[in-house]
Amino acid sequence: MAHHTLTDADAVAAVLAGRTEEYAVLVRRYQDVLYAHAVRMVEQTDDAADLVQRAFVKGFERLARCREPDRVGGWLFRILANECRDHLRSARRRDLSVHALPSLPDPAARPEAEARDAEMRARLQAALAELDPDQKEAFVLKHVDGRPYDEISALLGVSISAAKMRVHRAREGLQTILEAYR
Numbered sequence: 001m002a003h004h005t006l007t008d009a010d011a012v013a014a015v016l017a018g019r020t021e022e023y024a025v026l027v028r029r030y031q032d033v034l035y036a037h038a039v040r041m042v043e044q045t046d047d048a049a050d051l052v053q054r055a056f057v058k059g060f061e062r063l064a065r066c067r068e069p070d071r072v073g074g075w076l077f078r079i080l081a082n083e084c085r086d087h088l089r090s091a092r093r094r095d096l097s098v099h100a101l102p103s104l105p106d107p108a109a110r111p112e113a114e115a116r117d118a119e120m121r122a123r124l125q126a127a128l129a130e131l132d133p134d135q136k137e138a139f140v141l142k143h144v145d146g147r148p149y150d151e152i153s154a155l156l157g158v159s160i161s162a163a164k165m166r167v168h169r170a171r172e173g174l175q176t177i178l179e180a181y182r
Helices: 008-016 020-042 045-061 069-094 111-130 133-144 149-156 160-179
Strands: none
Touching (some): 008 020, 008 069, 020 133, 045 069, 069 133, 111 133, 133 160, 149 160
């Protein structure tokens, strides 16, 4: 069977049957979306790449535990989500908060407006970093990725009402944190 025509379930079955090289089909299929999510969650590209790699390794090692091979992408996402949450909790315990350098200003923009925008981005980024990792993840999925609640629920392995509650609590937390800047 050609690699590009393998369904997720076919790729999982092939790997479990001993054709481990077919796992590369799943890696190619999901690496970009997983990496993009990891970057939004941990804000560091090197850390994000490490977390995605760790998620793929764990996925490979635990592939036989995947109950729905046709939905392996969501299963891999949940593994990555757990890796991101663990990383954020660990970083919070170490109290290391390294933020990305601000982007260079647009020469056509007014300096005052650019400074205000940069300050607001920095405040929002700092506020997001203070949120509980579960809330941050739900908020990012909803308001950055634009995913619907049913998809967030499936990706996080929680009920739709729990997903809504996490997003709601994240919004409340952000409001509280950002009000301190006023």
